[in-house]
Amino acid sequence: MTQLPDGQPGPPILPTPRLRLRPFTPDDWRDAAVFYTDPEVCRYLYMTADPDGAAVRARLARFADAYRKGGFTLWAAERLGDGRVIGAVVLNPAAEEGEKQVSAGYCFARDCWGSGYATEALGAALAYAFETMGVRRVTARRFAENAASARVLGKAGFRCESQEEPTAGEGRGRSLYQYALTRDEWTRREGEGLDASSG
Numbered sequence: 001m002t003q004l005p006d007g008q009p010g011p012p013i014l015p016t017p018r019l020r021l022r023p024f025t026p027d028d029w030r031d032a033a034v035f036y037t038d039p040e041v042c043r044y045l046y047m048t049a050d051p052d053g054a055a056v057r058a059r060l061a062r063f064a065d066a067y068r069k070g071g072f073t074l075w076a077a078e079r080l081g082d083g084r085v086i087g088a089v090v091l092n093p094a095a096e097e098g099e100k101q102v103s104a105g106y107c108f109a110r111d112c113w114g115s116g117y118a119t120e121a122l123g124a125a126l127a128y129a130f131e132t133m134g135v136r137r138v139t140a141r142r143f144a145e146n147a148a149s150a151r152v153l154g155k156a157g158f159r160c161e162s163q164e165e166p167t168a169g170e171g172r173g174r175s176l177y178q179y180a181l182t183r184d185e186w187t188r189r190e191g192e193g194l195d196a197s198s199g
């Protein structure tokens with residue numbers, strides 16, 4: 001188990017071939033600002049881009065607070081090669097009909113897109129969700145125009161379940177696709193050696 005900036009326990013470090021998924025620290029704000037202040041990244045998320053470094057610092061503090069209160073589990077994706085935090089992956093708790101489930105999200109700095117980092121980070125987060133958290137189902141959603149995320153979800157084995165047109169919030173007026181992956185489906189893929197790249 002890791003420690004949050006205030007010394008409280010944080011999510012465990014998840015190693016991947018090229019990344020180290022670990023909690024954000026306050027010092028990460030400069031790296032995190034590269035993606036959280038980028039409108040091109042944030043237009044696919046459910047948030048407005050942060051206006052400056054102070055807003056990013058406040059965001060990182062909120063992340064630690066939310067984890068402490070049992071909210072979401074979020075990792076900074078630190079690249080092993082240079083120690084830079086290039087993105088983030090999150091599991092948000094969501095209970096549905098008594099089933100333990102989480103929704104997954106991720107984002108990466110634009111200069112790092114297209115190198116398989118999101119696929120790698122999501123794969124580790126899914127293994128943690130199913131094997132350690134004991135989750136039965138992971139959901140995800142993406143805007144219709146987000147073709148890169150559609151591919152990431154497809155490579156991880158997610159199925160598209162439905163489409164909606166939100167009438168309020170950040171997604172208002174944009175088509176949104178809902179995805180899901182059950183533990184059974186994930187376990188079967190793992191057993192068949194269907195790694196993310198073969199999706």
Ligand SMILES: CC(C)(COP(=O)(O)OP(=O)(O)OC[C@H]1O[C@@H](n2cnc3c(N)ncnc32)[C@H](O)[C@@H]1OP(=O)(O)O)[C@@H](O)C(=O)NCCC(=O)NCCS
Nearest residue numbers: 041044106107108113114115116117118119142147148151
């Ligand atoms: C979505 C996102 C996380 C993907 O990160 P990434 O590290 O580039 O993802 P990967 O490299 O693992 O995989 C991307 C895949 O999408 C494909 N792709 C990228 N742009 C594409 C496009 N316009 N149309 C179709 N496929 C596309 C890539 O070729 C790659 O597939 P491949 O491995 O078969 O070649 C990144 O684009 C991002 O941060 N976007 C903004 C935030 C966001 O959308 N978050 C998800 C919200 S649902």
